[in-house]
Amino acid sequence: MSMTLFEQMITIGMVVLGTMATRFVPFLVFPPGRAAPPYVSYLGKVLPAATLGMLVVYCIRDVSLVSGTHGIPEFVSIGVVAFLHIWKRKMLLSLASGTLLYMLLIRVLA
Amino acid sequence: MTTDQKGLPALWAAFPHTIPILAGFLFLGIAYGIYMDASGFDVVYAALMALTIFAGSMEFVAVTLLLGAFDPVGALMLTLMVNARHLFYGISMLDKYRGTGLKKIYLIFGLCDESFSINYTTEVPKGVDKGWFMFFVTLLNHSYWVIGATIGGFFGTFLKFDMEGLDFVMTALFVVIFIEQWMKEDEHHSAVLGLGLSLLCLVMFGGDQFMIPSMLLILCILTLLKKQLGKTGESVCQ
Numbered sequence: 001m002s003m004t005l006f007e008q009m010i011t012i013g014m015v016v017l018g019t020m021a022t023r024f025v026p027f028l029v030f031p032p033g034r035a036a037p038p039y040v041s042y043l044g045k046v047l048p049a050a051t052l053g054m055l056v057v058y059c060i061r062d063v064s065l066v067s068g069t070h071g072i073p074e075f076v077s078i079g080v081v082a083f084l085h086i087w088k089r090k091m092l093l094s095l096a097s098g099t100l101l102y103m104l105l106i107r108v109l110a
Numbered sequence: 111m112t113t114d115q116k117g118l119p120a121l122w123a124a125f126p127h128t129i130p131i132l133a134g135f136l137f138l139g140i141a142y143g144i145y146m147d148a149s150g151f152d153v154v155y156a157a158l159m160a161l162t163i164f165a166g167s168m169e170f171v172a173v174t175l176l177l178g179a180f181d182p183v184g185a186l187m188l189t190l191m192v193n194a195r196h197l198f199y200g201i202s203m204l205d206k207y208r209g210t211g212l213k214k215i216y217l218i219f220g221l222c223d224e225s226f227s228i229n230y231t232t233e234v235p236k237g238v239d240k241g242w243f244m245f246f247v248t249l250l251n252h253s254y255w256v257i258g259a260t261i262g263g264f265f266g267t268f269l270k271f272d273m274e275g276l277d278f279v280m281t282a283l284f285v286v287i288f289i290e291q292w293m294k295e296d297e298h299h300s301a302v303l304g305l306g307l308s309l310l311c312l313v314m315f316g317g318d319q320f321m322i323p324s325m326l327l328i329l330c331i332l333t334l335l336k337k338q339l340g341k342t343g344e345s346v347c348q
Contacts, residue, residue, distance in 0.1 A: 007180040011175055011176055011180065011185050012159060012162070012163070012176070014183075014185040014186040015186075019165045019189055019193050020219065022189075022195075022196035022197055023193075023219065023221045024218055027200055027204065027214075030204055032204075032208050032209075039336070040201065042336055042339075046332050047198050047300070047332070048291070049298075049304060050303050050332065051195070051198045051199065051226075051304060052304065053301050053302070053303070053308060054195070054321075054324055055288075056281070056284050056305060056308075057305065057309050058321065059281035061317035061320065062317050063317075074281070077278060077281075081285045085289050086289060092129065094282065094286050095282045095286060098279075098282040098285075099276065103274070103275035103276065103278070107275075
């Protein structure tokens with residue numbers, strides 16, 4: 001290990017500090033006592049739906065279309081999850097079926 | 111009411127919502143612990159980092175930081191970029207976390223992808239305290255992650271399991287939550303924008319670089335559409 005224990009602690013501390021900054025900043029900038037500006041209230045209303053969409057894309061960020069399994073397991077399984085959920089609307093059923101299918105596909109197609 | 115009277119029903123109500131995370135985080139946590147072990151770190155590191163950082167993807171990145179040259183400023187900047195999406199979670203949760211007392215500090219500390227998406231979209235059952243419900247969702251998620259990382263770090267490569275792909279349960283969860291949110295809204299502009307603009311940026315910038323451009327683009331377009339979307343937002347509330 002090239003770093004000393006102290007340097008390691010500082011490095012981990014920086015990662016903790018950075019992570020906490022991204023989580024605490026909105027709450028520190030807009031404390032509950034004062035009314036948030038209308039623009040921020042507007043963002044609070046419209047951002048969540050956009051953020052959930054972004055999070056879905058975030059999950060497939062490492063999928064490669066040109067190598068490996070060409071993203072087929074991911075896209076087929078996501079399709080099945082979406083189809084099952086819109087059809088039956090049973091969360092655990094959608095999750096379990098999609099995940100098992102994915103685990104099967106990456107083994108069969110590999 | 112005392113903590114006990116509010117706490118237990120909330121824990122009971124919260125647990126079922128975290129079952130998918132139980133599977134996903136135990137698996138990913140174990141994988142993280144094994145990775146730490148294989149990189150030459152004691153189990154104490156895996157456990158403490160899981161406990162204090164509690165941001166899955168960043169913890170994997172932190173291993174490479176620890177193996178490289180000492181660069182605290184670089185580590186901080188990289189963390190801010192990888193975790194910038196939390197800013198959106200915070201702005202979205204300003205209202206929901208209001209009035210939760212001291213628990214709020216822990217709720218913000220544990221505002222990971224999964225805690226955000228469950229706490230934002232779940233309708234807390236009647237008679238269950240909202241603050242305690244969200245507290246236990248966060249605490250359970252946090253525990254799964256720490257337990258997983260500790261198991262992985264402790265047993266390391268002795269663990270022979272072929273569970274590859276189990277982490278897809280997290281992707282599936284976000285897809286399901288996205289659909290649930292979609293079914294609840296009257297207008298889908300924002301959801302479509304979030305999905306579409308992020309995909310566009312993923313294609314343009316690639317998986318390692320697309321998050322910051324996506325967030326900026328989403329912010330820009332939502333700001334430009336404030337006149338139109340702001341109105342519908344209000345009418346929904348009335």
